[in-house]
Amino acid sequence: xxxxxxxxxxxxxxxxxxxxxxxxxxxxxxxxxxxxxxxxxxxxxxxxxxxxxxxxxxxxxxxxxxxxxxxxxxxxxxxxxxxxxxxxxxxxxxxxxxxxxxxxxxxxxxxxxxxxxxxxxxxxxxxxxxxxxxxxxxxxxxxxxxxxxxxxxxxxxxxxxxxxxxxxxxxxxxxxxxxxxxxxxxxxxxxxxxxxxxxxxxxxxxxxxxxxxxxxxxxxxxxxxxxxxxxxxxxxxxxxxxxxxxxxxxxxxxxxxxxxxxxxxxxxxxxxxxxxxxxxxxxxxxxxxxxxxxxxxxxxxxxxxxxxxxxxxxxxxxxxxxxxxxxxxxxxxxxxxxxxxxxxxxxxxxxxxxxxxxxxxxxxxxxxxxxxxxxxxxxxxxxxxxxxxxxxxxxxxxxxxxxxxxxxxxxxxxxxxxxxxxxxxxxxxxxxxxxxxxxxxxxxxxxxxxxxxxxxxxxxxxxxxxxxxxxxxxxxxxxxxxxxxxxxxxxxxxxxxxxxxxxxxxxxxxxxxxxxxxxxxxxxxxxxxxxxxxxxxxxxxxxxxxxxxxxxxxxxxxxxxxxxxxxxxxxxxxxxxxxxxxxxxxxxxxxxxxxxxxxxxxxxxxxxxxxxxxxxxxx
Amino acid sequence: xxxxxxxxxxxxxxxxxxxxxxxxxxxxxxxxxxxxxxxxxxxxxxxxxxxxxxxxxxxxxxxxxxxxxxxxxxxxxxxxxxxxxxxxxxxxxxxxxxxxxxxxxxxxxxxxxxxxxxxxxxxxxxxxxxxxxxxxxxxxxxxxxxxxxxxxxxxxxxxxxxxxxxxxxxxxxxxxxxxxxxxxxxxxxxxxxxxxxxxxxxxxxxxxxxxxxxxxxxx
Numbered sequence: 001x002x003x004x005x006x007x008x009x010x011x012x013x014x015x016x017x018x019x020x021x022x023x024x025x026x027x028x029x030x031x032x033x034x035x036x037x038x039x040x041x042x043x044x045x046x047x048x049x050x051x052x053x054x055x056x057x058x059x060x061x062x063x064x065x066x067x068x069x070x071x072x073x074x075x076x077x078x079x080x081x082x083x084x085x086x087x088x089x090x091x092x093x094x095x096x097x098x099x100x101x102x103x104x105x106x107x108x109x110x111x112x113x114x115x116x117x118x119x120x121x122x123x124x125x126x127x128x129x130x131x132x133x134x135x136x137x138x139x140x141x142x143x144x145x146x147x148x149x150x151x152x153x154x155x156x157x158x159x160x161x162x163x164x165x166x167x168x169x170x171x172x173x174x175x176x177x178x179x180x181x182x183x184x185x186x187x188x189x190x191x192x193x194x195x196x197x198x199x200x201x202x203x204x205x206x207x208x209x210x211x212x213x214x215x216x217x218x219x220x221x222x223x224x225x226x227x228x229x230x231x232x233x234x235x236x237x238x239x240x241x242x243x244x245x246x247x248x249x250x251x252x253x254x255x256x257x258x259x260x261x262x263x264x265x266x267x268x269x270x271x272x273x274x275x276x277x278x279x280x281x282x283x284x285x286x287x288x289x290x291x292x293x294x295x296x297x298x299x300x301x302x303x304x305x306x307x308x309x310x311x312x313x314x315x316x317x318x319x320x321x322x323x324x325x326x327x328x329x330x331x332x333x334x335x336x337x338x339x340x341x342x343x344x345x346x347x348x349x350x351x352x353x354x355x356x357x358x359x360x361x362x363x364x365x366x367x368x369x370x371x372x373x374x375x376x377x378x379x380x381x382x383x384x385x386x387x388x389x390x391x392x393x394x395x396x397x398x399x400x401x402x403x404x405x406x407x408x409x410x411x412x413x414x415x416x417x418x419x420x421x422x423x424x425x426x427x428x429x430x431x432x433x434x435x436x437x438x439x440x441x442x443x444x445x446x447x448x449x450x451x452x453x454x455x456x457x458x459x460x461x462x463x464x465x466x467x468x469x470x471x472x473x474x475x476x477x478x479x480x481x482x483x484x485x486x487x488x489x490x491x492x493x494x495x496x497x498x499x500x501x502x503x504x505x506x507x508x509x510x511x512x513x514x515x516x517x518x519x520x521x522x523x524x525x526x527x528x529x530x531x532x533x534x535x536x537x538x539x540x541x542x543x544x545x546x547x548x549x550x551x552x553x554x555x556x557x558x559x560x561x562x563x564x565x566x567x568x569x570x571x572x573x574x575x576x577x578x579x580x581x582x583x584x585x586x587x588x589x590x591x592x593x594x595x596x597x598x599x600x601x602x603x604x605x606x607x608x609x610x611x612x613x614x615x616x617x618x619x
Numbered sequence: 620x621x622x623x624x625x626x627x628x629x630x631x632x633x634x635x636x637x638x639x640x641x642x643x644x645x646x647x648x649x650x651x652x653x654x655x656x657x658x659x660x661x662x663x664x665x666x667x668x669x670x671x672x673x674x675x676x677x678x679x680x681x682x683x684x685x686x687x688x689x690x691x692x693x694x695x696x697x698x699x700x701x702x703x704x705x706x707x708x709x710x711x712x713x714x715x716x717x718x719x720x721x722x723x724x725x726x727x728x729x730x731x732x733x734x735x736x737x738x739x740x741x742x743x744x745x746x747x748x749x750x751x752x753x754x755x756x757x758x759x760x761x762x763x764x765x766x767x768x769x770x771x772x773x774x775x776x777x778x779x780x781x782x783x784x785x786x787x788x789x790x791x792x793x794x795x796x797x798x799x800x801x802x803x804x805x806x807x808x809x810x811x812x813x814x815x816x817x818x819x820x821x822x823x824x825x826x827x828x829x830x831x832x833x834x835x836x837x838x
Contacts, residue, residue: 005688006688006805006807006809007672007683007686007688007809009805009807009810010803010804010805010809010810010813011683013804013805014801033683033684034683034684035684036683036684037680037681037682037683038680038681038683038813038816038817038820039679039680039681039820040679040817040820040821040824042824042825044824044827044828044829045647045679045824048679061801062799062800062801063799080801103799104798104799104821104824104825105799105800106800106801106817109680
């Protein structure tokens with residue numbers, strides 16, 4: 001601080017503790033101080049500071065400001081130490097975002113010429129703002145828009161206020177309360193927990209038609225352990241649940257299982273325009289295999305129309321997985337109609353991308369059958385032909401056979417409960433390359449159809465297999481065998497298509513070198529913290545709530561995942577001979593290249609963190 | 620108490636000022652020169668200027684790099700603790716004779732509205748210093764001087780709100796707190812001039828709230 005004058009002292013102390021200046025020589029700070037202008041930024045005067053022809057860098061010293069995008073959505077809240085204005089300085093584009101002043105304050109302003117001088121002279125300064133810009137783009141890229149109804153939260157759609165009665169109320173009381181509240185269904189709750197539902201239809205079918213005494217308590221006629229949905233789930237999930245179980249009323253609960261309202265199919269129909277949800281509805285009602293296949297043919301076209309509308313990219317994967325679930329369920333139903341119901345409980349399960357609800361149009365089948373213990377040879381052959389029936393028909397619906405044979409049609413994937421558990425036990429206890437690969441596929445597991453009880457039983461057993469350090473270290477080491485395509489000096493490392501192709505292409509595999517690494521890292525954390533979710537984003541959301549986890553890392557991974565997924569989907573449209581999921585970075589704008597590098601950089605950091613945490617840095 | 624003669628002169632100037640054309644300008648359009656002095660005491664007859672700083676505000680922008688800071692190398696007796704000023708004898712020795720600073724200042728004062736926190740005190744010291752160093756200011760120049768006192772603005776505001784005023788309610792730090800302006804750790808003439816400049820911007824923005832605000836409303 002020797003060359004700092006008394007004039008600069010106060011500002012120097014602030015700036016010296018502030019990125020990127022904390023990394024810079026004090027001459028850079030002196031320069032900044034000499035050229036900065038102090039302004040008082042208020043709601044009334046804010047517009048005078050933002051001029052696209054004369055952009056500036058702003059550094060907040062005090063006050064609170066919301067950064068708002070052209071769609072009027074808040075991107076982030078800015079406070080002391082935050083910068084804004086740099087996107088226009090870097091890109092030369094006009095100012096797009098605006099500010100909403102929450103609390104007036106002091107802001108330091110640096111004009112373009114002085115900003116450019118610092119960029120030129122100090123690499124760290126340049127990198128800091130380029131990276132900040134990339135991050136800003138990353139997070140505004142997937143900014144959720146509310147114009148797609150199926151992407152909305154349940155809580156925005158339902159009528160608040162649970163109409164409920166205790167279990168000792170009479171049927172007559174229930175009817176009276178429903179009538180007085182003007183609703184077609186009522187929840188039965190005990191100590192604020194949902195235990196049953198009664199609908200108009202139940203009053204007709206289970207009371208009037210059967211001459212049941214209306215003075216009996218409601219528990220006689222209610223549907224106990226009804227289906228329900230959480231307020232934070234998407235409307236899309238509610239629709240799926242209703243169609244699949246043919247129900248018209250869905251209790252809405254908080255995450256603490258407290259009932260807060262009822263969602264009806266009428267509420268949903270009011271929202272619905274024409275879209276994939278209808279297709280799922282038709283699949284669930286298809287009365288022949290031929291019809292199932294006919295509907296499945298509509299998927300690609302429908303998806304194309306739909307993908308333009310959704311902003312939240314994770315919905316596409318959910319939608320495709322939802323369709324595959326619907327196809328599977330219906331095929332199982334049709335099989336049982338023809339060959340008789342299964343005599344013992346079974347459960348159709350799926351793995352990999354279908355389980356994570358991250359399917360793409362290129363995803364192949366990953367499924368299996370979970371059977372009750374102690375079944376007869378005859379029952380075994382019943383399930384063998386069930387597996388073959390469903391897998392074959394799924395393939396003709398456009399969902400390709402699994403090259404690794406992870407399908408219910410193959411014997412190793414059609415096991416009784418104990419055999420499945422033994423299998424997992426072996427993989428966990430003896431981490432070898434092949435068992436680690438199996439862990440990666442099979443630990444993304446989800447129930448599709450059949451006995452939910454059997455599935456729960458299975459999951460409980462899986463969770464209880466003790467996982468030792470060696471297992472996690474093995475997984476962590478395995479994750480680090482894969483690397484992001486960034487070389488020394490921050491350059492992209494490109495792969496080449498094989499010689500036999502008509503043209504040679506250089507490319508980056510976004511899936512293998514990006515998305516897969518994130519999935520693997522997140523799965524490892526999920527296993528370690530016993531998070532029971534299968535979707536990568538849901539796992540991240542659940543992890544973010546845990547106390548001893550670094551939130552920034554989680555949000556970074558989320559940003560990267562979404563960005564890469566979005567880019568992946570976008571490039572599927574314009575392939576030009578590249579393998580699927582691959583892009584040629586030369587076709588990206590310079591800003592997109594920066595973003596992509598930023599994403600890979602964050603993934604690399606997360607990889608290193610995993611090694612540090614689970615393999616004790618033993619690489 | 621502050622000397623009677625400078626106060627009388629001050630009032631005389633202020634009366635002249637009532638005819639000044641600048642009074643009807645918007646307070647957002649004029650340029651300001653924010654001045655702060657560091658003194659050895661409160662009596663302009665016997666106390667001295669330790670240091671002197673000023674900063675311009677042009678179009679509501681405070682130009683830190685165009686500010687000036689002078690230490691008076693001729694200051695005789697540091698009555699107050701030198702640490703309070705952040706100045707030791709070494710710093711004083713590196714200072715300059717006050718007249719060079721005053722000569723620069725005189726050239727600036729007719730271009731801008733002058734701003735002080737507690738104008739009567741600082742202005743009294745400046746007038747005395749101009750006299751001591753034989754720097755004469757032409758009468759037209761004096762006529763055109765417009766002075767704004769952020770302390771007075773705050774005093775008026777608080778009286779109007781009939782708020783209880785503690786003895787230190789009007790010091791710079793407390794005034795700034797009311798506008799949620801940042802705390803400054805360094806106390807020297809330059810930081811205080813900067814702090815006063817920010818206070819003025821906060822005051823005029825809060826007084827106007829997008830309505831017109833003329834200079835005469837600040838006097």
